[in-house]
Amino acid sequence: MVNADPRRLIPGTDTLLTRPHIQQAGSAVSPHVVRQIITDVQRAARAGTLPPAEVDSEVLTRLRELRPSTMRRVLNATGVVVHTNLGRAPLSASAQAALAEAAGYVDVEMDLESGRRAGRGEGARQALLDACPQAEDALIVNNGAAALALATAALVGGGEVVISRGELVEIGAGFRLPELIESTGARLRETGTTNRTHLSDYESALSRSSESTAAAVLKVHPSNYRITGFTSAVPIADLSALCRRYGLPLIVDIGSGLLTPDPVLPEEPDLASTLADGADLVIASGDKLLGGPQAGLLLGRASLISALSQHPLARAVRTDKLTLAALEGTLNGAETPVTAALHADPDALRRRAERMARALNAAVVPHDGRVGGGAGPGVPLPGWAVRLPQEAAVPLRAARPAVLTRLSGSWCLVDLRCVPEAEDDAVLKTVQSVLAALPHPGEEPSTRCT
Ligand SMILES: *Cc1c(COP(=O)(O)O)cnc(C)c1O
Numbered sequence: 001m002v003n004a005d006p007r008r009l010i011p012g013t014d015t016l017l018t019r020p021h022i023q024q025a026g027s028a029v030s031p032h033v034v035r036q037i038i039t040d041v042q043r044a045a046r047a048g049t050l051p052p053a054e055v056d057s058e059v060l061t062r063l064r065e066l067r068p069s070t071m072r073r074v075l076n077a078t079g080v081v082v083h084t085n086l087g088r089a090p091l092s093a094s095a096q097a098a099l100a101e102a103a104g105y106v107d108v109e110m111d112l113e114s115g116r117r118a119g120r121g122e123g124a125r126q127a128l129l130d131a132c133p134q135a136e137d138a139l140i141v142n143n144g145a146a147a148l149a150l151a152t153a154a155l156v157g158g159g160e161v162v163i164s165r166g167e168l169v170e171i172g173a174g175f176r177l178p179e180l181i182e183s184t185g186a187r188l189r190e191t192g193t194t195n196r197t198h199l200s201d202y203e204s205a206l207s208r209s210s211e212s213t214a215a216a217v218l219k220v221h222p223s224n225y226r227i228t229g230f231t232s233a234v235p236i237a238d239l240s241a242l243c244r245r246y247g248l249p250l251i252v253d254i255g256s257g258l259l260t261p262d263p264v265l266p267e268e269p270d271l272a273s274t275l276a277d278g279a280d281l282v283i284a285s286g287d288k289l290l291g292g293p294q295a296g297l298l299l300g301r302a303s304l305i306s307a308l309s310q311h312p313l314a315r316a317v318r319t320d321k322l323t324l325a326a327l328e329g330t331l332n333g334a335e336t337p338v339t340a341a342l343h344a345d346p347d348a349l350r351r352r353a354e355r356m357a358r359a360l361n362a363a364v365v366p367h368d369g370r371v372g373g374g375a376g377p378g379v380p381l382p383g384w385a386v387r388l389p390q391e392a393a394v395p396l397r398a399a400r401p402a403v404l405t406r407l408s409g410s411w412c413l414v415d416l417r418c419v420p421e422a423e424d425d426a427v428l429k430t431v432q433s434v435l436a437a438l439p440h441p442g443e444e445p446s447t448r449c450t
Helices: 013-018 020-025 031-046 052-065 093-101 122-131 144-155 177-183 199-208 236-246 271-276 302-310 321-332 337-342 346-360 390-398 421-437
Strands: 074-076 080-082 137-141 160-164 187-191 214-220 250-255 281-285 296-300 363-366 370-372 384-389 402-404 406-408 411-414
Touching (some): 013 031, 031 052, 093 321, 122 137, 122 321, 137 144, 137 302, 144 302, 271 296, 346 384
Parallel strands (some): 074 402
Antiparallel strands (some): 363 384
């Protein structure tokens, strides 16, 4: 009794592992995860932060709180529609259903009628062609960058690709398009200047390609930045006519994946117009404005798509069945959450914000949403936000589900544009409990300077 070290009371690993309630709670997870939790809890008890008598229940609690993935659901109250750090486009209900169905065995590469092997992801390819009838054929790869790498590898090889100096861009997180292109062995033939490139620049680049190693012309949408003022770029139709004269393919990387023109984003290129204007191959992402899963879409001439499909790199950038299913579900389903958020009615956003603000005794302020994901830079999406003290931002982020807000000056703004209306109450409840835990619960900090 005298030297009773409480640490002796900590149950051993084998003891814990054989307890039926722990076995049951741990039955859905890998044994190494159960052991790790036990080790962590025992360590806490040895360090004195947990009474030995609570080891058993703590192990049980942690097992019950385990989720299949460490990724946590986030309610996006930032007003940024395609939020790169939140996984870009949230999937539509139809895409989610397709994804779940494809999780098991599926006929991704089989014709069930004949029992023979069939083209991979035929349904997704067909859905893409139906959505974009201007294209002769299509190929789906892992992402936009993979699509660009495959296109240059297959169509340019070790030759030259002509590109405007105004389009040698870096797109987020150090991803530089020129470096990606060069990594495939292709050489860049830069033409024009940063702010102005004329048809004659392309023409002289092509005619000065004396050893005629120019294999393609590439046009890239600069996506996340805009050069304004004294600028000039060559329209696709003019460039297409020039390429035809030289017998070279015109590749256009539009980035965002808009299917058809959108009046909300007048500057944003779209697949239909780019193909109709004469691009031979168009590249886009699946998870930006298209509102689908991460994917790289290649649409255009059948001969080019065929050359791409046969290139060895095509196998290295092949999409999985989950992506194919989700893409098909996106294209064939109802309006995507991305489209809904982009076109949200400001009056409806205001009503939702006011409802929430009344319950919180907070103010509603005008707030512009953003397109995000490198699309529509500088394009404001007029809307409203509930104004909270900035101290709310961190606990809201830590809540479950996490609520990500927009910090502006000394305020934390809750913009409901990208929150499904059915989740308004979830946001409200989370905000209420966060505010209640702040030093001045529910009170508008009116003494704070704005
Ligand atoms: C986003 C973007 C890419 C990269 O696409 P990912 O799908 O992110 O790989 C390439 N080009 C342009 C113009 C883009 O906007």
